[in-house]
Every structure is written in structure tokens, then in C-alpha cells.
Amino acid sequence: MTELEQYIKSYFGVVNSDDLKKIVxxxxxxxxxxxxxxxxxxxxxxxxxxxxxxxxxxxxxxxEKEITQWISTKGYFTTDLSSFVFETTSRISIQALTDxxxxxxxxxxxxxxxxxxxxWYELEKLFIIxxxxxxxxxxxxxxxxxxxxxxxxxxxxxxxLFNQVPLQYIASMLGMTPETFSRIRKRKLL
Amino acid sequence: MTELEQYIKSYFGVVNSDDLKKIVxxxxxxxxxxxxxxxxxxxxxxxxxxxxxxxxxxxxxxxEKEITQWISTKGYFTTDLSSFVFETTSRISIQALTDxxxxxxxxxxxxxxxxxxxxWYELEKLFIIxxxxxxxxxxxxxxxxxxxxxxxxxxxxxxxLFNQVPLQYIASMLGMTPETFSRIRKRKLL
DNA sequence: GTGATTTCTTGATTTTTGTCAAGAGCAAAA
DNA sequence: TTTTGCTCTTGACAAAAATCAAGAAATCAC
Numbered sequence: 001m002t003e004l005e006q007y008i009k010s011y012f013g014v015v016n017s018d019d020l021k022k023i024v025x026x027x028x029x030x031x032x033x034x035x036x037x038x039x040x041x042x043x044x045x046x047x048x049x050x051x052x053x054x055x056x057x058x059x060x061x062x063x064e065k066e067i068t069q070w071i072s073t074k075g076y077f078t079t080d081l082s083s084f085v086f087e088t089t090s091r092i093s094i095q096a097l098t099d100x101x102x103x104x105x106x107x108x109x110x111x112x113x114x115x116x117x118x119x120w121y122e123l124e125k126l127f128i129i130x131x132x133x134x135x136x137x138x139x140x141x142x143x144x145x146x147x148x149x150x151x152x153x154x155x156x157x158x159x160x161l162f163n164q165v166p167l168q169y170i171a172s173m174l175g176m177t178p179e180t181f182s183r184i185r186k187r188k189l190l
Numbered sequence: 191m192t193e194l195e196q197y198i199k200s201y202f203g204v205v206n207s208d209d210l211k212k213i214v215x216x217x218x219x220x221x222x223x224x225x226x227x228x229x230x231x232x233x234x235x236x237x238x239x240x241x242x243x244x245x246x247x248x249x250x251x252x253x254e255k256e257i258t259q260w261i262s263t264k265g266y267f268t269t270d271l272s273s274f275v276f277e278t279t280s281r282i283s284i285q286a287l288t289d290x291x292x293x294x295x296x297x298x299x300x301x302x303x304x305x306x307x308x309x310w311y312e313l314e315k316l317f318i319i320x321x322x323x324x325x326x327x328x329x330x331x332x333x334x335x336x337x338x339x340x341x342x343x344x345x346x347x348x349x350x351l352f353n354q355v356p357l358q359y360i361a362s363m364l365g366m367t368p369e370t371f372s373r374i375r376k377r378k379l380l
Numbered sequence: 381g382t383g384a385t386t387t388c389t390t391g392a393t394t395t396t397t398g399t400c401a402a403g404a405g406c407a408a409a410a
Numbered sequence: 411t412t413t414t415g416c417t418c419t420t421g422a423c424a425a426a427a428a429t430c431a432a433g434a435a436a437t438c439a440c
Contacts, residue, residue, distance in 0.1 A: 054366045060330065067333045069326075083322045085316070117377065121311035128318050135325040136259075141248065142332040143257045143365045147397070166417065175333045180397055182419055337427070353400060370427055372389055 003075055004050050006102050011130070012123040019117045026112060027103035029069055032056075032096040038078070039094040045083035047104040047137070051076055054100025057169055058092050078102075081131075093129035098166050147176040151184045193265055194240050194293050201320070209307045216302060222246075222286040222323040225275035228268070229284040235273035237294040241266055244290025247359055248282050258362035261287070261355055268292075271321075287355050337366040341374045 001011035004027060005020050027050065032038055036140040038056060039045050058080075069092065084107060102139035105113075114120045141150050154174055155162065161170065171181035194217060195210050217240065228246060229235050230264055246262040248270075259282065270327055273280035274297060295303075304310045318343035331340050345352065351360065361371035 015242075015288060016211065044221065060334075062334060065334075069330065069333070081319060085319050121315060125315045125318065126292065128315065128322060129271060129275050132318060135322065135329060136272070138329055139325060139332070140257065141379055142329070143259070143362065144250075151322070165341045168417070172333065177398055178418075179399080179420085183397095186419080358387070367428060368388070369390085369429080373427090374390080 003052065007050065007075060007077075012120075022116045023113050024064050027105045029104050030104050032102065034096055034099050034101045036094060037095050038100075038102065039083075039090055039092065040079060041093045042089055043092055044087060045080040045092075046107055047066040047078045047092045048084060048107075048110055049078060049079060049102040052101040054102075055097040055165055056094050056100060057097050058094050058100075058164070059169075059172075061093065066172070067170040070173065071161060071169060073161070079134075097169075109135055115135040118131055142175060147180055148184050148187075149175070150174045151178075151181070155188075191202050191288070192363055193242065197240065197265060201315055202310075212301050212306045214267075215295075216299040217295045220292050220294050221291045224286050224289050224291065227283060227285050228290075228292065229270060229273075229280055229282065231281055231283045232279055234277060235270040235280045235282075236297055238267060238269045238274060238297075238300055239292040239294040245287040245355055246284050246292075247355070247360075248284050249359075250281050251283065256362070258343060260360040260363065261343075261351060261359060263351070287359075313360060326331040332365060336362070337370055338374050338377075340364045340366075345378075 002024065005024050008020060008023060018118070029052065030049075032054070038047075038049060041061060051072050051074050055074075056078055057068055058067045058070045058072065058078065059066045059068075070078075072094070078094060080090040080092045080094070082088060083092070087107075108110055114124075117123075133151065141153065143151065151174060154170070167181060167185070168178040171178045174186075192214065195214050197204065198210060198213060207310070210216055219242065220239075220245070221375065227335060228237075228239060228368075231251060241262050241264050243264055245264075246268055248260045248262065248268065249256045249258045251257075262284070268284060270280040270282040273282070277297075304314075307313075335343070343362060344360070357371060357375070358368040360369045364371070366374075
């Protein structure tokens with residue numbers, strides 16, 4: 001069983017292996033070189049992608065700086081949900097931090113999943129609710145924690161990331177400057 | 191047409207008026223006195239409620255303080271989605287800030303909507319995605335804005351709230367102390 | 381209306397975080 | 411290897427926001 005199948009099985013709860021095969025067959029493997037974009041702000045996001053290998057950074061450019069919203073790792077989905085679903089132009093860019101491989105499904109093909117698997121809408125809904133809850137949690141971290149507490153919490157749950165991506169991106173994602181991040185990090189070593 | 195019907199029509203896209211009537215009939219009107227709880231942390235959230243009249247505060251209690259997550263106003267839904275969907279105990283409390291009336295549907299009755307209206311799963315999914323996007327936006331505000339910028343942005347879009355609820359709750363919801371909120375507010379008057 | 385709460389404001393102070401600038405460390409490219 | 415970028419760190423300083431404490435203002439209960 002591929003990781004994508006495994007993921008869909010565990011997160012969406014699809015257990016019938018014929019259904020699984022049908023779903024997975026709609027996804028196409030694509031390679032993205034380090035530094036290349038899976039999605040550029042201003043374009044339409046036409047794909048939902050599963051990261052098979054590598055790392056991707058989702059960010060929003062403002063006048064002054066780039067705000068990293070999320071880092072997508074192996075074994076998770078990535079897309080600009082807003083653009084993918086409502087077919088608006090994307091504010092978000094998604095760029096590969098390393099050579100990356102993704103299984104992508106176009107919006108057109110994605111719709112077919114619902115036709116193939118009757119229970120899909122329900123599963124999909126539950127999946128999105130889980131994503132919603134993660135965001136709620138993240139907002140709570142900004143309302144109730146200091147930069148250092150957010151650092152600690154993220155470090156505990158994402159240790160591996162710290163030696164895989166430029167730390168400035170993690171800093172941005174946690175809502176602090178690279179300098180603050182660096183100082184907090186130093187404190188932990190002492 | 192009641193506000194609830196209006197809401198379901200515009201946000202969920204249900205246009206057939208028979209369907210609308212069926213859906214709305216599953217909701218029961220309840221009154222909540224000022225200070226009373228629609229949901230208490232530690233309980234199961236068994237209802238999805240539409241605020242017909244009044245104001246409700248959603249908050250999470252930590253050791254030191256209460257963090258206001260959201261203030262639900264007339265014309266919107268409120269629930270602890272996590273608890274409602276996955277039947278976990280709720281971390282969130284929902285308390286009435288004024289005498290309040292809500293149209294509530296139990297989880298059991300809510301499920302019937304999907305059976306009554308075939309398109310419901312799709313509409314519901316889109317609804318949740320809109321909620322997801324609002325949260326994304328809110329996270330972005332914490333990553334890219336100062337307290338004052340968050341104040342300004344929220345004030346522009348929610349002027350009415352400022353003379354309807356204790357300001358400390360708005361402060362908490364925007365991720366700042368009441369003192370900081372008060373000082374920013376003063377600056378705006380000068 | 382009066383007293384009791386609660387909410388809001390203000391000042392003084394401390395802590396946290398951001399900004400600017402310089403340099404060190406490292407890795408990729410020439 | 412040398413050069414060139416990029417990333418990270420560090421220090422000095424400035425700004426933002428939190429804390430503490432007191433008092434004013436508004437609201438609620440009687």
C-alpha cells in the first residue's frame with residue numbers, strides 16, 4: 001500500500017480497497033525541483049497535492065515581507081483550499097524547499113472521487129473539520145502563548161523540521177522574527 | 191422568511207423552499223439568560239445553534255485566565271465544532287453576554303437534514319471551508335499585524351460590537367491585554 | 381437612589397519582541 | 411580553491427506590549 005493510500009485510509013476512513021485504488025489512480029506523480037513553485041500567488045490553484053517526498057513552504061507576500069503560513073511535509077496534503085474550491089486567484093504561493101515529489105489531482109478529477117465513492121462527501125467533511133480544528137488550536141496559541149511557548153510547543157511536535165528547513169521560515173510561521181527565534185533557540189541550549 | 195431560513199439560503203445555497211421549511215423545522219427556539227451557559231467546558235456539545243437575538247462569548251479557561259475565542263452575534267451559528275462532530279468533551283464554554291435566543295438543533299436531528307436534502311453534504315462542506323478560510327485569515331493577522339493593526343481591522347468590520355460587549359473580551363479575542371486595548375482605543379480618539 | 385461590582389483607564393515599570401547593523405558559518409557555484 | 415550567497419547569530423538599541431497597582435466610570439442589585 002502506498003503512503004497516499006495509507007493516508008486516505010486513515011484520515012478519510014476509506015476501507016474498501018477497490019475504492020482506494022480508484023481514488024488513488026486519479027492522482028498523478030509530479031516532480032518539483034528545489035526552489036520551483038507548485039503554486040504562484042495570483043494564479044488559480046487547480047490541484048490538490050499529496051507530498052510523497054520533500055518539503056514545501058506556503059507563504060503570502062506582503063509589501064515588506066514574506067509570511068510563511070505553513071510548511072508541508074511528506075505524508076500530508078497541500079493546496080490553497082480557498083482557490084481550489086472557489087476558483088479564486090490565490091494569495092498563497094507554494095514553493096519547494098527541497099526536490100519534491102507530489103501526487104496531484106486536478107479539480108476536475110477530484111470531483112470524480114465523489115461520484116466513485118458515495119461516502120466521500122461525508123469523509124471529506126470530517127477531514128476538513130479536522131483541519132479547521134488544527135487552525136483553531138493555532139489561533140489559541142497566539143491568544144494565550146508567548147513566542148517562547150509557541151517555540152517550545154512547536155519544537156516538541158516537529159523536532160525533525162528544525163534540521164530540514166531554514167529556521168527563518170519556522171520563525172515566520174510561529175509569528176516571530178528570525179532574531180527572536182535565534183535567541184529563544186540559544187536559551188534552550190544553555 | 192425567518193433569519194435562519196435567510197441564512198441557510200444564502201450561506202448554504204438551499205433554494206428550494208420546501209427543503210428550507212423541512213430543515214428549519216428541526217431547530218427549536220431556546221432562551222438563555224444573561225450569564226447563563228449554552229455550553230460548559232467539560233460537557234459534550236450536543237447542539238448547533240443559530241443566534242436569533244443577543245450575544246454569546248466562546249472562551250477557553252486556562253490556569254490563569256479566560257481566553258475569549260469568539261463572540262457570536264445575531265444571525266450566525268455557534269457551536270464547539272470539535273465536540274459536536276467528534277463527540278469529545280468540550281474545552282470551550284459558551285456563555286450569554288445578554289439575554290439571548292437561539293434556534294438549536296441536536297446532533298440527532300442535524301443528521302436528518304442530510305437525509306432530507308440530498309445536496310446537503312456538499313453545501314455543508316462549502317460552509318465549513320468558508321469557516322476554515324476565516325480562521326486562516328485570522329492566523330495571518332497574528333503573523334503579520336501588530337496589536338494596533340488587528341484592532342483597526344476588527345474595528346472597521348465590527349464597529350457595533352464595541353458598544354455592546356465588555357471590551358476586555360474583544361481585547362482577549364484579538365490577543366492583547368485590556369490595558370493595551372484601552373491605550374490603543376484612546377489613541378484613536380485623539 | 382445607594383452601595384456594591386464590574387469594567388475601564390491611567391501611570392510607572394518591566395519584560396518581550398522588533399529593528400538595524402555587522403559579522404560568522406556554511407554550502408553551493410565558479 | 412576561492413568566491414559568492416544565503417542563513418544564522420549577536421549586540422546595541424527602540425518599540426511594543428505586559429504587568430502591577432490605583433483609581434475612575436459605568437453598571438447592576440437592592
